[in-house]
Amino acid sequence: MADALDSLYRAIKAQLDDNIPWGHEVYPDAAPSWAVRPLVIFNRVAGGDTNRIAYESDRFMIDVKCIADGENGYINAVAGAAMISELLKDNGYQDIDDDGNNGTVAGDDVYLIKTITREARIHELDDLEKVGEYVFYSGHTFTIEMEERL
Amino acid sequence: MGARVTVDFSGADRIITQTAKRDQFVRMMAQMVKAESVLSMQRSPATGNVNPVTGHVASSPGNPPRIEHGTLVNSIDTRKVSDMAHEVGTPVLHGRKTEFGIGILPRPWLRPAMLLMQSKVKDEAQRFFDSGIVF
Numbered sequence: 421m422a423d424a425l426d427s428l429y430r431a432i433k434a435q436l437d438d439n440i441p442w443g444h445e446v447y448p449d450a451a452p453s454w455a456v457r458p459l460v461i462f463n464r465v466a467g468g469d470t471n472r473i474a475y476e477s478d479r480f481m482i483d484v485k486c487i488a489d490g491e492n493g494y495i496n497a498v499a500g501a502a503m504i505s506e507l508l509k510d511n512g513y514q515d516i517d518d519d520g521n522n523g524t525v526a527g528d529d530v531y532l533i534k535t536i537t538r539e540a541r542i543h544e545l546d547d548l549e550k551v552g553e554y555v556f557y558s559g560h561t562f563t564i565e566m567e568e569r570l
Numbered sequence: 571m572g573a574r575v576t577v578d579f580s581g582a583d584r585i586i587t588q589t590a591k592r593d594q595f596v597r598m599m600a601q602m603v604k605a606e607s608v609l610s611m612q613r614s615p616a617t618g619n620v621n622p623v624t625g626h627v628a629s630s631p632g633n634p635p636r637i638e639h640g641t642l643v644n645s646i647d648t649r650k651v652s653d654m655a656h657e658v659g660t661p662v663l664h665g666r667k668t669e670f671g672i673g674i675l676p677r678p679w680l681r682p683a684m685l686l687m688q689s690k691v692k693d694e695a696q697r698f699f700d701s702g703i704v705f
Contacts, residue, residue, distance in 0.1 A: 450631065464632065465682065481681055481682075544670060548673055
């Protein structure tokens with residue numbers, strides 16, 4: 421049986437997959453060595469019942485970052501962050517848009533994703549190879565409330 | 571550039587009128603975040619790479635960074651930014667890199683502590699004020 425984190429990871433992967441600028445390059449926790457930037461990495465920051473600081477509730481904090489490099493690194497990273505926000509922000513099942521429609525990231529048969537709240541912005545750069553060629557990381561932290569379906 | 575979070579109780583001043591005690595409570599909550607951050611590093615499982623020279627075992631991704639030299643853990647501070655808000659964080663660069671996973675796989679240590687404090691704040695406030703505040 422799937423746990424809440426597994427359901428959440430699957431839902432985020434499905435929601436973000438096949439979008440510009442990252443295409444299918446969406447990875448949970450870490451990207452494989454053959455992955456091509458720009459790509460998206462999302463990871464659990466806190467919440468759920470894993471690791472030392474655990475919670476009984478199905479509330480998660482997740483970082484979702486677009487990582488890009490090269491000539492258009494900055495542009496791709498920032499555009500990716502905007503797209504991530506567009507796809508996830510206030511898009512849980514109980515989030516209602518201006519027309520009264522429910523969000524589309526609803527979870528699976530076991531867990532319902534109730535709300536997705538955008539938190540702080542992440543924007544960093546790193547010179548991984550130490551040769552003045554920067555890798556840009558841009559995205560947001562999201563707080564996600566889930567609930568086991570009855 | 572390090573990593574910082576703000577423990578912000580703006581708005582609570584409308585329901586808690588005891589100014590001195592209120593300040594004390596906000597400060598205490600910030601200290602709780604700091605203490606939990608430190609504790610999480612001290613108790614982070616030794617499941618990462620082993621330094622062949624020193625024998626130090628690093629943390630694995632997803633867990634708070636394990637203490638080696640103590641630079642990060644000793645740099646965590648709190649500071650008052652307004653009557654109802656205190657910041658907790660570090661000026662140390664690798665504190666930010668581990669928190670957000672910049673150049674390495676993420677090992678968050680600050681925001682998990684913040685989230686834990688959020689889950690405890692109602693109980694702590696009721697115990698601290700002991701004045702029948704209903705949240």
